[in-house]
Amino acid sequence: MPLDPICKKIISDNTEYFSDYGGKHYYFCSTECKHKFDTLEKSVIRLKRSLSEKEKISFGKLKRDIIKPGICTLCGACAASCEYITIKDGKPELVGPCKACGVCYYQCPRTITTEEGLIGSFRYAYAAKSAIPEIQGQDGGVVTSLLLYALDEGLIDCAVVTIRSEEEPWKPIPIVARTREEILKSSGSIYSHSMTLEALMSAVKQGMNSVAFVGTSCNIDAVTKMQRSSYGFLHLFMRAKVLKLGLFCMDTFSYEGIKAVLESYGITLDNVDAMKIRKGKFEVTLKDGKEHVFELSDFDEYRSSSCRFCTDLTAENSDISFGGVGSPKGYTTVLARSAIGYEIFNEAVDNGYIEARQLTDDELERVLNLAKMKKVQMYALHMRQKA
Template sequence: MRLEFRHIEKKLKDRMAFTYTQLKEDIVNTGVCTQCGACAAFCEKIQMTDGIPVLQGNCERCGVCYAQCPRTIITEEGLIGNYIAAYTVKSKFSTIKGQDGGAVTALLSYCMKENLIDAAVVTQKNAEQPWKPSPTFVTKIPEVRRASGTIYCHSLTMPALVSAVEEGFRSIGFVGTPCNIDAVYKMQKSPSRLFNLMIKVSILRFGLFCMDSFTYEGLRTFVEGKGIDLSTVKKMEISGGYLRIHFQDSMTRFRVRELDDYRSSSCYFCTDLTSENSDISFGGVGSPPGYTTVLTRSNIGDEILREAADDGWISLDEMGFDDFTKVLNLARIKKIHMYTIARRKD
């Protein structure tokens, strides 16, 4: 069931405290204020001074100034796009593991078993260069499982998709970050039919949540600069502002801001956290450890998820208001972070 927006709206207001201070930080100080005067028109505590909204007295914390600004985004559709439902998901098979709850791996495996797809475009770890992404397409469930886990680098998945199509596969599961998903979506919707083979192909888009991505050379330089041999790393994860690096029996962490110099340049301009153009979106934020946050966006995506749960592949629970608000809050940060490019690069 879709979450009622009035509850989410209340939670956002309670948690984010959309005050004048927030408006000043996100909009005024970053130089993106349009000087339209909407904030001042709806709040008597704000006056326009030399074209800039200035607080006069104490802020009443009503949130109206932030909500009315044409540069802010606070609705759930604006933050995460259209969706059908939000779930907390976990694979029910101990042999199926992933970055969080193994939801992507479990669903791809289910789709292959039920012949809903005959190939999947995934990203594996390079066998010779540890943690370097190797995009490919696979046709067997064991191959899907070997591609589980997140690699925080751009992956050239589109050539792998084209290769799968050229080899005759017509029902394909495609796993990618928002930028990859957008590329597939544009190909499918292109009125010019630049990718004619796409007419014959059914593609199920599995989108991954993504806050930032790094160049492989940059990530390797950073990790090895900390005295870590990449070949000993079992898992990497980013949460709570930290990059956590897991080994066989231990873990270390570093502030994500330490990797700013290695961030892919395109990430400064991306505002899509949740892969809005996917059929199903997957991420870690909002769900407890060991579980995956899943947003279904298309009817076929929602149907497949429910059928996988009915067939015992995954556990499926509707996401609660508090947890869903965490997704919206992080999505909001990414939506407006483009305004702070200059400060992030300093």
């Protein structure tokens, strides 16, 4: 005996109220139930049509991203939204011909389906580079140029940045930079944790009220917590304003680990001019101009354990975020997020410190893809550990 899908009453299949959808018959106890069902089904058909115009997402993707890694909460939203899905043996299963409409994927609470869910909110995305010839940045030198602009205009008292130790080359040393020379010295990336918060607190305790702070996503999170939490330290310094400049970040490695791997290839750190992680490779440029490319997996055992649990590629809590992914070589990808971040970045462009253009959709897509990889890496790691 069929079940009325609206009022859930068992009814006879001789009922005069029925509808056909997706090759399936539905029976109702009354014209009211049939009307409710038809209205709902039309909305579902509309939703499926608009989603399938966007991209093809099948049940296979839901299985791969959510069900197989074991992060399905068994909420049943996918089964409730598609007649071809049923919950069997404690997990959703496909029992009919999937039309790749994507509806189940979009209902699942564990999938990330919005741009904002992947890289946070932002006003504008740019590909930018420094317009100051003496700046040799990691990518486009935009962070350094922006800091110089803010210092020159008197918008900041100092900048918290990270430089390389002179005694132990490539060991990160966080400093409070007050001069142009100190800021210029800080350009380039060091792939080890820098204790930037110590320098920030030192600047604030010295009475510096307007501080530009440069750090990775986790550094930015620390500042944000100190600003927002009721027990946060920055509450005690009410005049202190911190402009948060976040760096995209996939991983860091211990200083000793980087040193050991490079030395195993006969490279000493005092001979290294630049390091760059790109497309799964660790690239090293020596002072004599020679380039070496290593597999990132060579450094795996020295990867910071905290990075394995980090899901924020783009420093979502920053005023402005900066990264290499997305933009062409020699450019920095910039996400202007807060009102103040947007203003300062555009002022620096208008005043000739930075050249910028809008990031194209394809370039932004590359940022989104990497961000997605990072958001789900915890699940992937869990799977690897089980294997």
